[in-house]
Amino acid sequence: MAELGKKDEATGAPTVGSGSAAEADRTAAHTAAAGEADETAEVVAAIEAPVERGEPILQVRNLVKHFPLTQGILFKRQIGAVKAVDGISFDLHQGETLGIVGESGCGKSTVAKLLMTLERATAGEVFYKGQDITRLSGRALKAVRRNIQMVFQDPYTSLNPRMTVGDIIGEPFEIHPEVAPKGDRRRRVRELLDVVGLNPEYINRYPHQFSGGQRQRIGIARGLALNPEVIICDEPVSALDVSVQAQVINLMEKLQDEFNLSYIFIAHDLSIVRHISDRVGVMYLGKMAEIGTDEQIYDHPTHPYTQALLSAVPVPDPSMREGRERILLTGDVPSPANPPSGCRFRTRCWKAQDKCAEEVPLLAVPERFQGSDGPAAHESACHFAEEKDVVHA
Amino acid sequence: MSDVSQATIPAPATPADGGKSAGLAGTGDGGPVGKPRSLWSDAWYDLRRNPLFVISAVLILVLLVMAVFPQWFTSASPRTGDLANHFLQQPQYGHFFSPEWLGYDAQGRSIYARLVYGARASVTVGVAVTLMVTLAGGLIGMLAGYFGGWIDSILSRILDVFAGLPFLLGSMVVLNVFDVRTVWIVALALAFLGWTQIARVTRGSVITTKQADYVQAAKALGAGTGRILLRHVLPNAVAPVIVVATIALGGYIAAEASLSFLGIGISPPTVSWGMDVSDGKDQLRNAPFVLITPAVMVSVTVLAFIMLGDAVRNALDPKLR
Numbered sequence: 272m273a274e275l276g277k278k279d280e281a282t283g284a285p286t287v288g289s290g291s292a293a294e295a296d297r298t299a300a301h302t303a304a305a306g307e308a309d310e311t312a313e314v315v316a317a318i319e320a321p322v323e324r325g326e327p328i329l330q331v332r333n334l335v336k337h338f339p340l341t342q343g344i345l346f347k348r349q350i351g352a353v354k355a356v357d358g359i360s361f362d363l364h365q366g367e368t369l370g371i372v373g374e375s376g377c378g379k380s381t382v383a384k385l386l387m388t389l390e391r392a393t394a395g396e397v398f399y400k401g402q403d404i405t406r407l408s409g410r411a412l413k414a415v416r417r418n419i420q421m422v423f424q425d426p427y428t429s430l431n432p433r434m435t436v437g438d439i440i441g442e443p444f445e446i447h448p449e450v451a452p453k454g455d456r457r458r459r460v461r462e463l464l465d466v467v468g469l470n471p472e473y474i475n476r477y478p479h480q481f482s483g484g485q486r487q488r489i490g491i492a493r494g495l496a497l498n499p500e501v502i503i504c505d506e507p508v509s510a511l512d513v514s515v516q517a518q519v520i521n522l523m524e525k526l527q528d529e530f531n532l533s534y535i536f537i538a539h540d541l542s543i544v545r546h547i548s549d550r551v552g553v554m555y556l557g558k559m560a561e562i563g564t565d566e567q568i569y570d571h572p573t574h575p576y577t578q579a580l581l582s583a584v585p586v587p588d589p590s591m592r593e594g595r596e597r598i599l600l601t602g603d604v605p606s607p608a609n610p611p612s613g614c615r616f617r618t619r620c621w622k623a624q625d626k627c628a629e630e631v632p633l634l635a636v637p638e639r640f641q642g643s644d645g646p647a648a649h650e651s652a653c654h655f656a657e658e659k660d661v662v663h664a
Numbered sequence: 665m666s667d668v669s670q671a672t673i674p675a676p677a678t679p680a681d682g683g684k685s686a687g688l689a690g691t692g693d694g695g696p697v698g699k700p701r702s703l704w705s706d707a708w709y710d711l712r713r714n715p716l717f718v719i720s721a722v723l724i725l726v727l728l729v730m731a732v733f734p735q736w737f738t739s740a741s742p743r744t745g746d747l748a749n750h751f752l753q754q755p756q757y758g759h760f761f762s763p764e765w766l767g768y769d770a771q772g773r774s775i776y777a778r779l780v781y782g783a784r785a786s787v788t789v790g791v792a793v794t795l796m797v798t799l800a801g802g803l804i805g806m807l808a809g810y811f812g813g814w815i816d817s818i819l820s821r822i823l824d825v826f827a828g829l830p831f832l833l834g835s836m837v838v839l840n841v842f843d844v845r846t847v848w849i850v851a852l853a854l855a856f857l858g859w860t861q862i863a864r865v866t867r868g869s870v871i872t873t874k875q876a877d878y879v880q881a882a883k884a885l886g887a888g889t890g891r892i893l894l895r896h897v898l899p900n901a902v903a904p905v906i907v908v909a910t911i912a913l914g915g916y917i918a919a920e921a922s923l924s925f926l927g928i929g930i931s932p933p934t935v936s937w938g939m940d941v942s943d944g945k946d947q948l949r950n951a952p953f954v955l956i957t958p959a960v961m962v963s964v965t966v967l968a969f970i971m972l973g974d975a976v977r978n979a980l981d982p983k984l985r
Contacts, residue, residue, distance in 0.1 A: 428876050434895070
């Protein structure tokens with residue numbers, strides 16, 4: 272149970288620029304014997320407060336999501352749990368893009384749902400501007416939802432087929448009427464269509480009359496409607512073909528500059544993640560294996576799983592391809608209902624030793640790199656972390 | 665990127681709004697955009713071209729008019745018989761729509777007039793049962809499917825109990841309680857046992873729909889349960905329910921006829937095809953037309969509704985396109 276120790280260490284730190292001020296306000300309100308309503312108002316005020324560029328806007332601390340496995344029809348009893356996300360911590364800074372990569376079933380999409388509070392976390396916290404959003408409800412939760420929005424993976428299922436584009440993009444305004452007055456909404460929808468590069472005249476069309484790329488633009492417009500600060504993109508281009516992927520990615524980068532957005536960009540395409548991300552986190556079986564800037568992860572990976580992933584990236588130059596070592600992993604990803612002890616990756620790792628089965632490696636800068644300032648000195652959850660240049664070798 | 669946004673989307677032009685669709689192709693010039701085409705209008709476009717739908721719709725329309733205004737179809741009364749002149753008189757197939765057209769029954773009543781007046785009982789029972797079943801079963805199925813958990817457990821077990829009761833036998837037991845059975849009592853008895861089918865279909869359909877990304881997206885926007893159910897889940901889950909309800913409507917008409925035939929359905933003097941079939945069985949050897957004509961009427965009506973349901977399913981199910 273090395274995780275417990277990590278939890279204490281991790282939750283100790285989440286302080287945000289506006290957080291300390293809000294904290295002080297709160298104690299004042301408590302002495303004034305204020306009710307819950309005041310507290311909610313404060314949380315909402317903290318959520319609405321601006322954050323400086325580069326400050327952490329979203330802080331995830333030891334986030335856990337276990338889906339219970341039950342047996343029985345009338346009387347359900349729990350016989351286990353799928354550990355989809357099992358203790359993840361990272362920060363998202365204002366204005367940056369954090370890429371999250373990993374193979375299918377490693378918990379990427381569950382992280383997205385947890386950050387959107389579409390699923391309730393089993394344990395752990397998500398701090399948005401210093402406020403833990405995993406326990407919010409009612410008005411405060413609605414305020415969070417205004418500020419954190421999502422772009423979905425499949426543009427064919429993320430738009431209601433029975434609603435026109437105008438109704439789809441206009442729905443955020445109906446749910447949050449304070450954002451746009453009633454008479455202004457049609458105009459705002461047209462503006463949004465224009466912003467994402469669609470003809471504003473398409474406002475009365477239905478989703479099935481659009482192509483995949485156009486639909487994804489509609490999904491992005493819906494996400495932008497409330498002027499959010501964070502957009503969580505759950506594989507936003509995986510369902511699109513390659514030429515359209517580039518258009519959508521470029522649009523997202525343009526919008527980031529224009530509206531000062533912070534992105535969490537979940538994908539399994541390593542090259543797209545490198546293109547758009549400032550920092551990258553690599554997930555394996557519900558845990559973060561390695562996290563760092565794109566240069567640190569792509570050019571100086573220290574976790575064997577990252578190295579294996581990168582060695583599978585196709586290299587367009589045949590002469591470079593010759594000398595390159597490909598790391599072929601054996602076996603399948605273990606079941607998240609019954610993950611291996613110690614390091615999650617040890618069952619497929621060529622470096623695995625006894626220590627890996629006994630001790631869970633912490634996500635921290637490995638000891639051997641701690642003194643150095645080099646690009647290899649970034650957080651990596653491996654007992655035997657070492658550099659291995661797999662892309663250029 | 666502007667090339668993508670200007671790209672035209674091919675939409676099959678309909679004769680009705682062909683001009684407007686042609687206008688759609690050139691939206692680049694900023695002209696007014698034509699009437700939008702929803703999935704429902706696409707389905708309607710498909711339906712109008714389906715001969716199965718046209719035939720069944722015309723049949724059902726005639727039947728509905730017959731049920732509301734039977735006097736438009738015949739001047740004869742279905743209840744006054746003339747044993748002296750008309751006892752089991754053979755049909756005069758040449759005399760279309762005259763009282764003697766389809767012959768007379770054992771009490772000297774015009775079979776044609778009874779066919780016309782019998783439509784009201786059948787159509788009322790069919791439509792009323794379908795409405796009640798769709799409202800009750802739909803609501804129960806939707807709540808069970810959307811909320812899941814213990815609500816689903818309780819509602820589903822109740823559903824299992826009702827589904828376990830045999831439909832026809834169960835209605836007979838219920839109807840046996842009443843001495844005089846009006847159309848409405850029969851309809852209630854059928855609905856009491858018939859709602860399970862619709863509830864099951866709705867539950868399944870709602871469970872599929874609620875997992876869709878657009879429902880998640882609405883939740884992520886902060887939409888409340890009411891909005892999600894009415895704007896997102898219901899419109900997308902209702903298609904299979906409509907199909908099953910249309911097909912079941914024919915089944916309810918057949919069930920009413922069966923109950924009336926067994927003498928436990930609608931009581932006289934209400935005219936019902938099932939009762940006429942029952943009356944005719946005694947003269948099957950010497951006057952088969954007394955039984956066959958109302959029996960054919962029941963079959964045609966049931967067939968029309970099943971055909972309609974089939975056509976609607978083909979039009980609404982995107983997988984078949």
